[in-house]
């Protein structure tokens with residue numbers, strides 16, 4: 001079964017067929033799903049999904065572009081939710097300079113606070129980093145993120161930067177972008193990263209792989225991503241599925257992997 005390490009099934013674009021879609025995943029070879037919080041309301045809905053579906057686990061966190069909503073009360077609420085049994089990570093958290101709001105100082109403040117939260121509650125982190133390679137790495141090194149461990153989701157940086165994250169023993173979330181023809185830099189990085197450090201993800205509803213690029217994404221597209229990774233690694237698709245599942249179970253401590 002394929003392990004979906006990053007999806008947003010709380011998104012309103014799934015309102016019309018969420019139940020049907022989630023119920024169909026197992027029949028298509030998709031096993032565990034991590035639903036990742038990106039805002040406080042998204043976290044609330046993530047909690048509901050983890051209660052409703054045995055195969056759905058959750059991550060609690062506020063995406064950098066949403067951090068203007070955070071305050072002490074919000075942080076206290078997140079901390080409480082992290083104690084729940086099916087919450088397996090803090091995320092997604094990080095820096096996003098592609099979107100100019102909120103300003104970097106605000107994003108950095110709440111990235112630091114949420115990294116500290118992960119340390120406190122002893123959970124791994126799910127990192128979102130876009131157009132902010134240097135600041136993300138600097139903060140993670142300064143705050144010793146290697147002690148919490150985690151995954152750089154939708155990894156989109158170079159092979160050289162991957163080496164830095166490997167030194168911190170981080171995992172790499174690989175999604176639909178790997179199937180794009182122009183993803184030369186990412187393909188080089190994936191060829192370099194050991195399969196034992198790769199997780200499969202879709203980031204649904206965003207970033208659909210080829211041949212469904214531009215459409216609403218769902219975990220049903222994971223086989224296209226597994227296939228692209230298998231080709232780059234020169235191994236079978238089954239091997240990619242099996243090893244990445246074990247990687248995710250190890251990182252999120254879901255069973256003795």
Ligand code: NI
Pocket residue numbers: 006008036092203
């Ligand atoms: Ni995401």
